[in-house]
Amino acid sequence: MTQEKKRKAAARAVQEATGLRYTAALRLEAASRPTDRPSFPLGTLLAECATKPAAEVDWGEDIFTDYVPDLFESDIVGGAIPFTSVLALAGALSAYGPKDELRVEYLDPLDEAVVASRRRRFLIRMLTGGIEELCRKPGCHERPTLERIIDYCEYHVARCDTQALVSMAIDLGTDDRVDVDDALERRGGSRKRTC
Ligand SMILES: [Zn+2]
Structure with missing residues (x-):
């Protein structure tokens, strides 16, 4: 079985187990594969954001680059990441301070990344430079039921x-x-x- 077929089969298994849509199951399966990058403090990512130059990024022919955000090559994340996403992340995690420990849970270069702290998880969209809060359960790609209060999706809150x-x-x-x-x-x- 090829790597791609294995991934699709794994996603279908996740879909059957969770009842999620196939695309959501595919993402959840991808996100559940552990990355081997070490954790890092938020302040270290902010220092990179404040000092790194904008990267030359090849988005491919289909992207109208006038509207894409500036990215920098992050050594600790392991790929290019928008300046605006890091600043938004800092804002969302400001209550926890610069020593809050983060890790990259998932990285699809020039597409998406999931960055998680001990309590909160965020999806970073490279093309828009935004962030979206995700369910607190590692590997889950769904939104929280009620942000900052019920921080699990409907599926995982029912299993707490x-x-x-x-x-x-x-x-x-x-x-x-x-x-x-x-x-x-x-x-x-x-x-x-x-x-
Ligand atoms: Zn969830």
């Missing part, structure tokens, strides 16, 4: 142990009521359905 569920319930209860209502309203839900 009692202690984790109680902890999330306390977070939900103690969070500012107005913020929770706003977040739920954006998702089209209601407090009654969630609690």
Whole structure:
């Protein structure tokens, strides 16, 4: 079996086990393969971002390069990464400080990377220079049910142990009521359905 066929078979197995769409299962399978890069503090990535020059990047013929972000070659990430993604990451993780330990969970050069800290995980999109928060479960490519409060996707929150569920319930209860209502309203839900 070729490497590609093995990957597709593994993705189908993930799809059957999780009920995810095939593309999501393919990504989850890819992300579950461990990378061998060591972890690093957020501050080290920020130092690279502040000192590295913009890299010459060949996006291929199909990309209109006027709208792509500037990237730099990151030694610690192991590939080119947008300056704006690192700055957005620093903003999202600012509460944890520059010593917060990160690791690259997944890297598809010039496409996507998943960078994770102990508690939070982010998808970096190379083409747009943005970041997206992901479910806290390593390897998962889905979004959290409710960012910063219920930090697992619907699939994984249903599989949390009692202690984790109680902890999330306390977070939900103690969070500012107005913020929770706003977040739920954006998702089209209601407090009654969630609690
Ligand atoms: Zn998940």
